[in-house]
Amino acid sequence: MSRASVERRVQVGFFVVLLAVFAYLAWLIVRPFATYLLAAVLLAFLLRPAQRRLASRVGPRVSALALVAVAVAATGATMATVVLLVPTTVSEVAEAVRTMPGAAEIERRVEAFIGTEVPIEPVLADLPRRLAELLVGDVTGLLETTTDFFLGLVLLVFVLYHLLQEGDALVDWIRARMPLDEDTTAALVSDAHDTTWAVLKGHVFIAVAQGLIAGAGLFVVGIPYVPFWTLAMMLLSLLPVIGVTAVLVPAAVYLVTADRILAALFLFGYSMTVVALVDDYLRAYVVDRESSLHSATILVGVLGGVYAFGFMGLFFGPVVVGLFRTLVRLFDENVVHGDGDGDGAEAEREAPRNGDGEPGGEPSRQG
16 A cells, blocks of 8 residues: 555545544534524525525515525514413303302213312412413513523524525535436435425314314304414424324313203214324325325334424424435445346446556646
8 A cells, every 4th residue: 555545545534533533522513403493494485486486576685584484483473472362262261161050060070080179260260360470470581581482583584594505505515526427416405305395284174174173163162262273283293193183082071061962972973083194194194195104104203203303303304214215225226136237337338448448547648
């Protein structure tokens, strides 16, 4: 082995170690804001079609700034609405349940069923105050003890703006530096795009549809404050395992304790058939059709993603699992079974050959 070759290997090894060290240090810096960065990537992905249409008319900077402003305004308005209206609505619901005819009888039956005293009326009367303390207390504690929330929001807005403005250039830069052939890189990018859209449609569209359908069932059986419960079920549908059952089960129990057995049976059957079909089949159809991911794979990605990334794992978990599946398939096609040998053989035929006919050496110069 020549001295130049040894020096080259030492240089490459040192560079790899240095790169690994700084990659780890960069991860330590980014990790506290990983959730906000993932949210920025997801929002940029959602807003990218609108950015492309607007950029052709007003330019990429103005369009990116306008979309970020709209996103911030919409998010702020939604949060303000929730903070202002939810406590009031919960207070009204609690008061209606507390003062409805037969409330004392329902409390007595619940106590007889579970074998212990349940102070339903005091709990319902105190519920609005406890909810307000929970919301205000957590926000106050967040503002007083850390600056992570504000730094994260600033970082999210800043990164979202630049991803919208320069997203295509960033994707091209990453693709150009991936040590893979163009077909493999294109397959990875395409699979990530399709899986992300499928998961977003599967979560958001199904959450809205399931909340509306479950709300219709509550309306039929006469549960009060159906709009509030419908909105709550839309939000709960985003959570794995819990879903709309967090509202439907208490509603069915309420109907049973109110001696409305037929209504309770109808709601139970409606939940087990119509509502369950929406979650089991429509979600699988929407996601499977566009990403070819098995529903079990999606469930594993969602649950594992929540543990790994928090709330953003609902969306990124299935994408990571889908990309892993694509990498396994591409590895099998290009390495194990040698489907990529054709490209290698073609490259070998085009490679310069030395005088012995072996690859390598300087190309012959014809004068």
